Amino acid sequence: MELRLYNTLSKTKEVFTPLKGNEVRMYSCGPTVYKDATIGNMRTNIFQDILRRVLKYNGYTLKHAMNITDVGHLVSDADEGEDKMIKSAKEEGKTPLEIAEFYTNRFMQDLKNLNIDMPEIICKATDHINDMISFVQGLVENGYAYETSTAIYFDVAKLDKYGILSGINLEDQKAGARVELDEEKKNPYDFALWIKAPKNHLMKWDSPWGLCYPGWHIECSAMSRKYLGDEFDIHTGGIDLIPTHHENEIAQSKGLTGKNPARFWIHSEYLLIDGGKMSKSLGNTYLLNDIIAKGYSPLAYRIFCFSASYRNKLNFTWDGLEAANKSLIKLKEAYRNHLEGTEDVSCDIIDEFEVKFHEAINDDLNMPLAMSVVWEVAKYPSKSKKIANLLLKFDTILGIKINEIEENNEEIPEEIIKLVEERKKAREEKNWELSDTLRDEISKKGYKVKDSKTGMTIEKI
Numbered sequence: 001m002e003l004r005l006y007n008t009l010s011k012t013k014e015v016f017t018p019l020k021g022n023e024v025r026m027y028s029c030g031p032t033v034y035k036d037a038t039i040g041n042m043r044t045n046i047f048q049d050i051l052r053r054v055l056k057y058n059g060y061t062l063k064h065a066m067n068i069t070d071v072g073h074l075v076s077d078a079d080e081g082e083d084k085m086i087k088s089a090k091e092e093g094k095t096p097l098e099i100a101e102f103y104t105n106r107f108m109q110d111l112k113n114l115n116i117d118m119p120e121i122i123c124k125a126t127d128h129i130n131d132m133i134s135f136v137q138g139l140v141e142n143g144y145a146y147e148t149s150t151a152i153y154f155d156v157a158k159l160d161k162y163g164i165l166s167g168i169n170l171e172d173q174k175a176g177a178r179v180e181l182d183e184e185k186k187n188p189y190d191f192a193l194w195i196k197a198p199k200n201h202l203m204k205w206d207s208p209w210g211l212c213y214p215g216w217h218i219e220c221s222a223m224s225r226k227y228l229g230d231e232f233d234i235h236t237g238g239i240d241l242i243p244t245h246h247e248n249e250i251a252q253s254k255g256l257t258g259k260n261p262a263r264f265w266i267h268s269e270y271l272l273i274d275g276g277k278m279s280k281s282l283g284n285t286y287l288l289n290d291i292i293a294k295g296y297s298p299l300a301y302r303i304f305c306f307s308a309s310y311r312n313k314l315n316f317t318w319d320g321l322e323a324a325n326k327s328l329i330k331l332k333e334a335y336r337n338h339l340e341g342t343e344d345v346s347c348d349i350i351d352e353f354e355v356k357f358h359e360a361i362n363d364d365l366n367m368p369l370a371m372s373v374v375w376e377v378a379k380y381p382s383k384s385k386k387i388a389n390l391l392l393k394f395d396t397i398l399g400i401k402i403n404e405i406e407e408n409n410e411e412i413p414e415e416i417i418k419l420v421e422e423r424k425k426a427r428e429e430k431n432w433e434l435s436d437t438l439r440d441e442i443s444k445k446g447y448k449v450k451d452s453k454t455g456m457t458i459e460k461i
Contacts, residue, residue: 003058003362005051005234006311008165008242008265013364018233019263024060025232026052027224027262028119029241032069033103034088037110039286039301039316040271040278044238046302047268047310047365049116051236053397054361065121065227070100071203072125072195072214083213086202093430096203100126110288113298115399123223125214129205131222132214135256136193136207144255145193148184152194152209157187159251165265166243191248193218217248224261225253235262239269268310275315291321293420293458295412299400300325306367306398328400334378335391335402341383350386353377354393361397370397412458416447420458423449 004013018024028048031037037045055062075081085096092099111118125132136152139145144158156162163169192215197204204211224232230253237246246265253261270277273284291301304324308314353373360370374394380387395402423438442449447458 001058001358001362003054004364005264005266006364007263008267009260009263014264016233016264018060019231022060024055024062024064024234025228026055026062026064026234026236027220027228027232028064028066028235029220029237029245030066030068030122031103031107032073032084033100033107034073034084035103036287036289037107038278039288039291041238042110042114042288042301043271043305043310043314044236044268045111045116046114046305048236049114049399050310050361050365050367050397051234051266052117052119053399054365057358057361057397062120063228064119065123065224066119067220067223068100068104068122068124069216069219070104070124070126071096072219073216083203089202100124110298113288113292114302115299115401117399121227123227125219125223126203128219128223128226129214131226132194132218133205133207135218135222135225135252138256139193139252142255146186147209150184150196151192151215152212153185153190154193154248154251154255155186156189156191156251159254162189162251163247164250164260165247168243168247191215191217191244193252217245217252220245221249221252221256221261224249225257228261230257230261231259232262234264234266236266236268239267242267269313272313272315274317286316293412293417294318296321296325297328300328303328303331303398303400306371308368310365310367331374331378331391331400332402332405335388336405338378338380338383338388338391339385339403341385341387343382343384345380345382345384345386347386350390353390357394357397370394374398412447416442416445416458419445420449427451 003016005016006012007014031041052062052064071083071085073084075084075087085099089096089099094102136145139154140147140152143155145152145154147153194207194209194212195215196209197211197213201211201213204213224235235246235249250260253259272278273282273286276282276284278285288298288301292298300321301324304316304321305314307320307324353376357370357373357377360366360373363369374391377387377390377394391402419438419442423435423442426432426434426438439449442458449458
């Protein structure tokens with residue numbers, strides 16, 4: 001059965017086959033570990049997980065690499081501002097290494113809570129400085145990079161075409177329209193590969209150009225090439241990465257090897273909150289721990305993400321999550337009912353259901369359609385172990401642990417959640433006295449707050 005995936009590069013669905021044999025080599029842009037990942041970030045990780053599971057369902061083996069960006073990602077996503085790691089370290093009074101370790105652990109715990117299949121290779125930027133230096137040296141030797149007083153820049157004018165993912169036409173852009181115009185740049189769209197570090201910069205390494213630190217884009221190009229080769233099958237990430245980060249990855253790789261590094265570029269769309277953008281100023285930047293704090297299973301959010309194609313915007317509401325949580329419980333109940341059933345179901349019916357499910361997931365990971373098949377099976381009137389086994393097979397894609405009983409957690413009162421949020425803010429502001437006072441108040445109301453490396457949890461006393 002053909003597997004068809006939407007390729008951002010061609011703007012069409014294409015039949016997928018690996019470049020070499022039965023192994024799929026895939027690279028995913030991982031987190032910049034300076035703050036907690038939001039549920040919007042987690043939507044992208046769930047999409048990448050479904051892609052992994054669908055590839056395995058089709059009989060492929062995987063060599064999947066995901067990076068951890070712990071240096072080089074500037075605040076502007078371009079060439080301006082502070083490094084996000086250093087900015088966060090200053091705000092929290094920690095070293096960049098402490099910040100990276102803390103938020104990496106929290107990210108990994110989120111993946112575990114969402115039952116996300118881990119990539120075969122997880123690579124940290126700071127462990128691959130020499131690989132990046134070699135990559136930049138190659139670009140300089142090939143004539144695609146040049147040195148200024150502040151950085152080593154990539155010369156986009158040397159490419160036959162820049163903008164093949166986003167469709168941007170540099171000739172139509174005015175100088176300085178998107179990025180600040182550095183007088184030493186040949187072109188305002190030239191981007192930093194390697195940045196010369198100021199004297200007091202917290203993260204810097206020896207290089208042929210002095211003490212420097214990497215630009216964000218060079219990290220992924222160097223690490224994907226090291227682990228997957230000059231050309232690999234699939235590159236994934238959020239849609240926000242297309243116009244800058246992924247465009248620049250392609251430019252760098254073409255400058256060094258003459259090749260686009262990935263044959264398929266696959267991107268997930270934004271998560272909206274109550275119909276609008278997620279924003280700190282609006283107070284709607286939700287974390288997975290916020291979902292847990294309200295008494296929901298993280299897997300309820302996972303199943304919520306199946307309600308729309310990964311290529312469509314998805315609107316998060318608490319009512320929507322409540323409905324997803326009920327669906328999660330009902331599916332698990334249906335599995336148990338069928339497991340205890342004694343009726344027989346013909347193999348033809350089982351095969352028909354499986355073909356419909358397989359066709360859905362192979363049609364560009366069509367999870368809404370796949371879920372309609374899952375419900376059709378779950379509601380099948382004859383209670384049969386064959387149906388239970390089929391649901392268990394479907395769960396290799398769904399990842400909702402359908403054969404495990406879901407705890408029906410009691411929802412934590414809004415009053416307690418509000419106090420916990422106030423305490424969280426007090427701790428961020430290092431107001432320890434207020435934090436202790438709020439903890440005592442929460443305790444008096446019958447709840448206990450536990451602080452750990454993975455965040456806060458709330459339990460009823």
